[in-house]
Each structure stands twice: as structure tokens, then as C-alpha cells.
Amino acid sequence: MARNPLRDGIAVVGVGSTPYGRDLARTELSLGLEAAINAVRDAGIGLQEIDGICGSAMDPMAGGAGFLALQGALGVERATWVMNGWLGSCFVHAAEAVFSGLCDVALVVQVYTRGPGMSRSAAQDPFRRRAAELKRGPVGRGDFARRWLHSAEVYAAWAARYMHDFGASKDVFGRLAVNNRTHASTNPNALQRTPITMDDYHASRMVWEPLRLLDMDYPADCAEALIITTAERARDLRARPVYVEAMSLGGTRVGEFYENSLGWTENAAWVAMDGAWRRSSLTVDDLDLFFPYDGFTLNAVALTEAAGFCGPGEASELFESSWDAERNILRLRGRTLVSTNGGGLSQGRAGGFNFYAEAVRQLRGTEGDRQVPGARTALVCPGGSFFHEPAVVILRAD
Template identity: 70%
Template sequence: MARNPLKDKLAVVGVGSTPYGRDLQRSELSLGLEAAVRAITDAGIDKQQIDGICGSGMTPLAMGGAGFLSLQGALGIDEVTWVKNGWLGSAFVYAAEAVFSGLCDTVLVVQTYMRNPGMSRSAAADPFRARAAQFGDVGGDVGIEDFARRWLHSGEPYAGWMRRYMADFGVGPDAFARMAVNNRSHAARNPAAVMREPISLEDYHQSRLIWDPMRMLDMDVPVDCGEALVITTAERARDLPVKPVYIHAMSLGGTRVGEFYENTLGWTENAFWVAMKGLWARSDLKVDDLDLFYPYDGYTIDAVAQTEAAGFCKPGEAGDLFRVSWDPSADILRLNGRTLVTTHGGGLGQGRAGGANFYAEAVRQLRGQEGERQIPGAATALVGIGSFFHDPSAVLLRTEG
């Protein structure tokens, strides 16, 4: 087993979320501040105990020092000893590392997202689009006339991965379809989700093609939202009024695929496999011990890749796994008969939050706080966040009975 000196030495003690909406008419600072206040209050600590801040998002709290100063000032926190930018799953891992290393004692992780309707307008009408056209990494013309093709960091490479996966393993799109239906089914039970209308497998196959074979229902839903978490040491967590959720093991993964948006590496060589391999090498638990699994679903291909990389099945076998793991009474997955998947609906159902809502849902489930949606006896959760190309993380959370 690889070294893991931080095993169960850190804990998530606070979680806070804003409403999710398609156009909340709010600033990112407003969303970040609300989520942060909720998380600090949930932890039952004084705000001055926060001495580290990590922020992230597609267009986050004015990323960098100014953004952190704005949030810190709005919260009224006098001093911090550590700040850092992060994105997707990396922000959580960076924050945990900072606490374990002693750079700070209690860290606030804040992530905001904005739907940004201006993304669909022309460069002439939208200054943001004009800047993006100059500096965008895959070309400023992506998505100008078609809001479905909404990201500068666009879906085209992921559609390429979908086609390659289907060709290499001789499979159809069934794995993508079942993941989409599973996530929407869970979203239908989540009052915080923006997409609460259940869908069927037929609905998936009839949904609009964006980049063949990627369909509209393969893509996460852009929203306005904010999420925040508070992380501290397990020792400090024991003195707080909330049930701590321990960070059992974690890993960040990266490969040379990050050099290009060209898919030059094999399916099992991308960053998801690297992150999961690093996690399991440091964990006392195995995949069969998991009660809950949260594979990031920026696109359904991400979640399929995470499932295989985590070891639930062999490469190319997710479609077969999902078929035999399907619960037709609820239209959801129970991997190998027990592990529930993305119980909040993920980006496909609740809305795109860069993975922060996956951490928040996992923590609440492990605390036993989800009411009618609560999974009885949930004690372990694996969260896999990130991209084939950047910021892939794997985090294993657990509780004490």
C-alpha cells in the first residue's frame, strides 16, 4: 500500500448550498457568500476560525487574490494564512492538503457557477465573448449560434471519446443512456434540482444530436449556483456539534493527454484511471465496500469512464454492468446490486456546479441528513470529479457508524 499519512485525519464539518436556477439574477460573490455563510453556520464555528480559503469555478469569484479578498471581506474574516485557486475536483483536494500540512487549520472551499446567457450571443454584442474569441483554448467561435454547444471548453473532444469508446469495445450507447436516466431519476426526487422531469431510455435515444454520437441528454445543465464546504482536522471535528465525515483517502491524477485536446492515449491511460489507481493504493477499503458512488457527469462519457476506472467493471463493460445493475422500479442503478450512483442528480439533473454538489451530497448522505432521499446506512462514498484532460480527483469519504 502507498503511504497515506492523512488517512482519516481530516474531516468535512460544514456544507452550504444556494438555490439552483437557470437565471437567478445574482452575482457570483452573492452566491459564494450565501453558500459560505451556510457552510460556516452548519459547522457551528465562528467565522474567525476560518484561516484558509480555496475558490473555484468556470468563472469563479474573480479568480485570484482579488476574488478571495472580496469573499473574505464580505464574510468579515480578519486573517487567513492560505489561499489557492482550484477547479473541479482539485479545489477540495488542495484544501485538504493545506489543512493536513498545517498551512491552515480550518479551510473554506467555495465554488460558484453562472449560466451566463451572454455566452450564446455574438462577440460584437458580448465583451466576454470577444475576450473568449481572443484567448479561448479551442476557438472563440464554438457555440456562438447554438447554446447547446455552450462551452469554450466544448463537448467536441468528449464526443470523440464517446465514438472511440463505442468503436474500440464494439458497444452501443446503452451505458451513456442508462447513466443519463439514472441521474435524472435521482434529480426528480431532489427538490434542489433544476431538471426534475424523469426521462426514459427512449427519451434519451430520441434527444437531439449535438456532436454525433453525443446527444443533448449526455450534457450537463448550466445553472447559477454556489456550494461551500468546511474542512478541518479530525481532532478539531470531534469538538464540533456536527457529525464529521472523514477523508479516508484521496488522489489527483494526470497524464500527458493534458498536453492536447487530441485523444492520443488509450482508454485506460487517461487521468481518471491514474486518479483512481492512486486512491485505491492508499485506501483500506475496496470497491465492494462502497455504499455511494458519485462519478462526475459533465458529459455521460465522464461518468462511464469513472465507473470503469474505479473498478466496478472491466474497460468497455459499463453497458453490461449497468444493464444487470438496473432497478426498473425506480429507473436507477444499483451497481453490483448495492452501490447507488449520483443520488442528487449530478450535473445532468441538479445542475452544473463543477463537481462541488457531488461532495455536498455525499457529505449530507453520510451524515444522514437527506430526509426522504436518505440512503439508509450509508457509511462510505467515492467521489470522482474532473475531466479526461485536467483536474481529475478521487476522494473516498467515510463515517463512523
């Protein structure tokens, strides 16, 4: 087992969310503030106890320095650690900051809004277009070589390669879409709550062969926030703490260009998973909950295999043998539930940060009719993809 001095020393003690919507007509800062205040109240702490802030881009005039706008709006007087957040990795960075002593109580906020490139209606909204221009700044304008862009075509190419190399059908992707929609149907904060069948999946519009509309996450306006502190401080707070068992970030030499990727098992998902498992006392057989990033269903397939639920190229057989036909959901190896909030595919796109929120709530045992009985362990894989910077975090409750 690799060295892991932070095991059980760091805990999530507060969680806050906003409603998810297609057009909430709100600024990113207002969404971030709502989620942050909800998390602070949930933790039962005072605002001035926060001395670490990681915020996503909530102020387009600040060049993406979301923590600046957030700290000022909250009225937090002093912070000894601040950082710009991005996707799932901001959780890892905040946990590192608390463990290292750079701060004692970290607030992490992730905000997402539908950008002009995410839907036709957003592209026609002048407010959203202007906000996107301010955040993007002059970098790359008129010079394609200086822009970092990726969209469905890259993932479609990899999906086609996966199907070719491993003899998989589109059903391997479709089962994930159906599973997530089934779970979303019981989540009051999910945008897509109408259950679907495999026939519905195969009938959905083709966007970029072989990926269909239901293979892609659902753009939303939303925000999520967490409070992270030491296990010692957590014992004095009212909420049941959820502990960080192990975590890792993955990186390979892909750089900005996904065509530089090596083979299927040499991508960053395998690197991140290996880093987390080598630092954990748990194994894949101990998992109650699994939250694989699902910006595209392909990502979730890659993370499922990288996690060790099955071997490379074996997700089709795993999903078929793990299918609960009565409920229309996956139970990996007959046990582990997948994306109980509906994931990005059905709750809405939040860069995977909604996985943290759902995992914490489930491990606390607070979810009523939709609570997973006896849930104590979760593997959370938000943000990035299997190409760049996937975060892998193993959480557990006493």
C-alpha cells in the first residue's frame, strides 16, 4: 500500500446545492453564493471560520478568479488559502490544503451555467454570449493553435474505436443512460426525470456517430458547495462527517490534444484509479456507491473498467450481468449502485461536482425514500475525462 497520511484525517461536514434549471436567469455569483450559504448552514459553522476558499469562475471581470468574488460577497475577512477551481479536482486541492495546514476550514464551490456553445437557446442569449466573451478574454481569438477546444467529435472517435477494438455494441453506453435516468426519476433536483428504455436510447438523435443525444450530459444552470475540515473539528459539528479514505488525480502526456492519447488502458483514468486504490484500505468489492464522470457515456465506461469492476473491454458483459431488470438500474457485481442522483446525463451538467454532494448525502443516510440502505462507501470520479485530470476520491462514513 502506498503512503497515505491523510486517510481519515479529513472530512466533509457541509453540503449545499442550488436548484437545477435550464434558464434560471441568474448570475454565476448568485448561484455560487446560494450553494455556499447552504453548505455553511448545513455544517453549522460561522462564516468567519472559513479560512480557505476554492471557487469556480463566478466573476468574468476577474479573469476567472471566482474565489475573489465569492470571498467578497460572503464577507469572509481573512483566508490563508485561495484557489481557482475546475471540475472535480478542486475537491482534491481543498482537501490537500486542509491536511497541510494551509487552512482549517475550506469552502469549495463549483458553478455551472449553460454557455453559448452548449445549446441553441443559450447561443441566442446575448447575456450568456457576453459573459462567455468576458471570461474567455482575447486568448485564441483568430488563432486556432492557441485555443483549447474539445467536443463530441473526440469522444465519438474513441467510442467508435472502443466498439471496434472490443466488439461492443451501443448497448454498453445505453445501459448507463437508462440507469442514470431511472435514478433521476426519484431525484427532485434532477432536470430529466422521465424514465427511458433502451429503445428510447437507440431512437435518440444521432449527434456524432456513434454518440447519440442521450450519450451526452445535460447542460444546466446550477451550483454545488462543500465544507471540508479536519476530522478533529468534524467531531464537534452536528452533521455526520464523511471521511476521505484516499484520493488521486490522473495525468498522462496527452497535453491539449486527445489524439496524442496512448492505448485505452494508458489514459489518465487508469493512472488516477491506480493512485487511489494503492492508497486505500478498501477494494472495489467494498463499494456501495459509484459515481463515474458521465460528460459522455464513454467516460463512464472507461472509469468503470479502470476502477476494476471488470477488465478492459469487458463493460458490456459486466453491465448485462449487473442489470436489475425489475428496477432498470445497474448493480455492479450484484451490489454497487451507479450515479444514484442521475449524474450529469440526467440531473444536469455540474462537472461531476454533484457526485460529491450526492455521495455525502447518501453516506450520511439523509435521503429518505431514495436512500441507499446501509451505504457506507463511495467511489467518486468527477471532472475531466479519461484523457485529462480525472479526480478519483474514495469516501466513507463510520
